[in-house]
Amino acid sequence: MDYAKRIKKLQKKLRRKKVDALLVSQSHNRRYLSGFTATDHDISESSGVLLIPARGEGLLLTDFRYRQQAEQEVPHLQIKMYPRGLINLLKSLLPKCDIRKLGFESSYMLHSTHRTMKDAFKKKGIELVPLSGMIEKMRTVKDAEEIALIRESVTRNEQVFRDILPTITSSQTEIDIALALEQRMRVLGASSPSFATIVAAGENSALPHAVPQNSRIGAAGPLTIDMGLILNGYCSDMTRTFIPGKRVTKKYQDIHRIVRQAQLAGIATIKAGISGKEVDKAARDIIADAGYGDYFGHSLGHGVGLAVHEAPRLSTQSKDTLKAGMIVTVEPGIYIPGWGGIRLENMVIVTEDGCENLNSDTTWLDI
Template identity: 40%
Template sequence: METLAGEERETGMTPEARAMYAARRDRLRGLMARRGLDALLVSRAPNRFYLSGFELHDPQCNESAGSLVITADSRDWLATDARYTDAAARLWDEDRIFRYGADAARDLAGLLRRSGARAGFEAKGVSFSFGRELMAHAGRFPALEAADGLVERLRRCKEPAEIAAMERSFSLNHRLMRHVEEGLARGQWRGREERELAWEIERFFRGNGAEGLAFASIVAAGANGALPHAIPGRTRIPAEGPVLVDVGCRVDSYCSDQTRTFWAGDKPSREFSRTLSLVREAQAAAMAVMKPGVALADVYAAALKVFKAAGVEKHFTHGLGHGVGLETHEAPSLSPRATGALLPGMTVTVEPGLYYPEWGGVRWEHTVLVTEDGIRPF
């Protein structure tokens, strides 16, 4: 995507990128019209970026780089504070930049009042305190309501430029996995701490073109592999034993996410070999049913069926997968409670896992693109 790489991101936006973001906002207006909304306050950072190219990340959880106010009449606003005004002007018409002061909730409520009689906001993208203040300042006009999920609905199915960015991200992730596997096979990491391997992973990603990590790397040796979100620590890589590696990078603003569970050494245990075989069988069963129109919950059920047949389903303790894109975890979800169906352009992980506190766990993850007639792995 042109505005997400190199000099373009530093100096401005190409006409092609400007048209792309405008088209996305127009599609959002269609969803707003169905809700009867005159305006929508977009506060979630990835949604803001998806619609404008402005600031994919907020500084931290209690700070915001800004919001968008998308209006039914196409007179959209980029709202931010003094820290980001210059950055906003590189991407947005200066006449449509709204700079709020110390009381952002009050100022944004006033902007919404100018934008129509009925407005929505992303309640899940702001704190309870901010939402309460926003509604208090809005009063009875404009009529203000929670309107979550509208931008996420657009983001579920990726555009060609997004898919191309993800292909670059996943290509680097696959290179990283080969690098780790080869190092383990050579005994390079024997006796080293998990956190040392985690640092090598980050160094490899950044040294080969990634903007950064998509999420904090998971490196779990031995029994730590039974913790699905293990934090790399001082546990050492064994001479013989399982090592779970779950990592992702960000390239051109888009994430990758892959898990592999390797055996360090050359004598895999019977438990490990059987578990790895079952996990990969469950993944293959799930991927075999994936195509447009298949219910999300049915994909999960296909993997669970394999585990139930083997009598190990109680060791499968999480959902089967999730969407990947600007965020590592986004819609859709592959879980027993998921509603809806697969659609062309969705990019989802398929990551069954089995976990045993006494010796560790095995998770094996591919991310796939849903095509017009099936899927293809990244």
């Protein structure tokens, strides 16, 4: 990854904002700019922050627990330890670096942390400047190396699905299947799932974000599996719905085909320059015209990268314009209380004149 190029791009943005530096605390943003892979599992505990000046060399500030990891992963940045805490280090470091206006990621910093920093920096004449979305906007367009990593994550995710699919039986519980999928992800090299795997059978599949239950899936009714994994830091996301016992009713077949037509309409609309709202509408109109508009209540898709949910958005409220190199999901669904739901999800790369489907396995899409 060309971290130096990314930092230089950010520094130009900081100079335009007329701030002296940015404190980067969000773990995905920190990794994007530095390659530091430590993950913050608890908002009360940070494994480190980046201090990116508007000019000059960036710094990674962390503590003893991450010293060796930082030295191995971030040799291109200066690394400083904070044995007495981050704020104490910043109090001495910022004046030495002539930083008077310090930007911070306002979407992620806790109010209590901001208040403590503000009080600590007041006597130093340092102003805290809230900034939002600067790095996230950079992350929306993937470079060739990122696309290759995401492509492999998708390929590996599909392999997990293919490996587990033949082992699914009607006597298994939703939890059994979710655990089998996540275990297989680990065996095939994933660091973790991209999100808590969704396995929802029968009426539970009418819940878009169902939590797997300790109940047998049975052989009738829809079975929805929404799964993704993280490989080399990059996420995948895929949803498949099918009938475990292969006893497909006409109602299921009709609804499945409507959802698939909606997905294809959305995919056909995607290209650089189109708005996320237009893509959403193309798919949503198919479902609405079929009489199921009230049963599709979520957005059509979202960006995927270091985070499984990131910009851009494909939704009725989206203000995003698609650019070549963006990667998004296309995941329409119909959810009928008391019956079940059907959702189909693929990931695509936006190109100048269309898009490329990253998912090669369409076995369970067309019936």
